[in-house]
Amino acid sequence: MLRPETVRTWSFVHKWTSLVCTAFLLLLCVTGLPLIFYEEIEHLSGRHAKPADVPPGTPAVSVDLIVANALSAHSGDVVQFVSFDPHEPLVGVTTAPSRAAQSDQQFAQFDARTADLAPAPPFDEGFMWIMFKLHVDLFAGLPGMLFLGFMGLLFVAALISGAVLYAPFMRKLEFGTVRRDRSPRLKWLDLHNLLGIVTLAWVLVVGVTGVINTLSTPIVALWQRGQLAQMTAPYAGQPAPAHLASLDAALATARRAAPGMEPSFVAYPGTDFSSAHHYAVFMRGSTPLTSRLLKPALIDAETGALTDMRDMPWYAVLLFISQPLHFGDYGGLIMKFIWALLDIITILVLGSGLYLWRARRGTPSELRAPGALRRSEG
Amino acid sequence: MKDLWRIFGKPVLFIIVSTVGLLLALIGDGMLDVVAWVALAIPLIPAIAGLIGWGTARRTVRVTRWTNPGALDDAGRTTASRQRGLHVTLNRNDG
8 A cells, every 4th residue: 555655745746737737627528518519519500511302322423523613612712622521422622722721711512412512601600619629729729739738648647646546545445435424525525536436447548539639730740741751752843733633533543542441531732731743532441440540542633543552650540549539429429428428527526626625725734644534534 | 455456446347348338439330339338338327326325325224224323433434344344244134
């Protein structure tokens, strides 16, 4: 069992890592709650593009036609990305004044069977957008993301130190004991310990994957400078194609090169996710796991020929796996409800931790060690 | 070591069950999702029981039935071995 000095050290770590991050973690848990049901809320509130009512089995039209429709609505713009909804027959087209533009981008979705526009309100406004931005970067871009990542690291340290401190607190108690017939503080101490320890695995996984997600921008930059640069090196210095080959043909080539996979999105030549000379077709698998693991196929945008295709490096795979494990969107609606309950329990653990800290400030220091606490209050 | 296992035995089981649940739903759909739901929901049982006071109420009733009222306070603070003995006795009464 831990020595008193060791307990004090872990208590110090637990107290300060928790105190620094709790307000932000409460914000993340509260904003994360509606985000668990993002798709459902967007559907119910009519903010999601709806495919057209067409007879079942209606085949998809040419993606080139959809791209032409998108460009006709934004004359003078160029296409940056084309994305494919994994659940509904919808194709998203991102256009901008130039391929490298980072602002003034327009996103529109089209029915894959009719090539007609599937109207939807802009995604970057409304309640869910505010929740999303607060949760992801506090409206502060990359510095906000990295700051929340640091808070996540403190939270992980608080979880580990909390698990260590569970032992001295539970030395003389049976698992699950909640002493509700004593002081409110003792009741919430027991609940804090119980709720924290039974949800520890889930909270650790969501916390660690949250930290990894905050590193998405540096991870993408690392991939661009590493693997993408290697794949496009033979084309360095070559002029951009004067005429782009058919996107439908490029998609067919990518499908032949990666059997069993489907396109997730296409980065046009000159964008950050491709070279000046290639369509980068990012393929995805069909299982909950492989559908997150993207595999880039580079297609020469002038000839339509496949030039390279590789599995992404380990750090990108780590990011892809972290996303479902953080969002809880890979096991149906019931999993989302369980995710929400676990999120609410985490809010209770954070809130009870704050309450215990405030209540304990009036307690003499010699009574704060776990053993002394029980002797004095129990 | 025995004391450590007594303290962390059940929490470790919850950690294993939760981890299995988190991973199963990643591997596939259908039945794997169902098993994942069950596995992830298992840790919610003691959590909700603790919140609504189900476990505490049961323990208090049993102790009151088993021994004199004066022993109730003592039971909450007694040594681990006495608590284990108490539970063994109660389980026998249930059986």
